[in-house]
Amino acid sequence: MKANSLSRSLDSTLHAIADPTRRAILRRLARSEARVTDLAAPFRISLNSVSKHIRTLERAKLVERRKVGREHILRFRPEPLHRVQEWIMKQQEFWRASLEALDGLLNQANDMEE
Secondary structure (H helix, E strand, O other), X not given: OOHHHHXXXXXXXXXXXXXXXXXXXXXXXXXXXXXXHHHHOOOOOOHHHHHHHHHXXXXXXXXXXEEEOOEEEEEEOOHHXXXXXXXXXXXXXXXXXXXXXXXHHHHHHHHHHO
């Protein structure tokens, strides 16, 4: 995946999971596929509002929709979250290495003062 495309993908995924309603939808879909109406049932918001949340999840490729007759069945796709996890791990490694290098420099400076 190209850097610009990866950045857009990360942005889209992080935006999608920033909302507690969307995270609740993903938690539910992580258990099993569900119809849109079933996903909407526990929320105190309109079906239209839940549909907007679902579209955000679909744009982030976290949710996949298929039609069975008149029903829309959704399933969770974890791959975008794996890319976020990889990005976070790279950031952790970068900062760990940077802080270790800084610590080494500070220790050298301290040793020179003694």
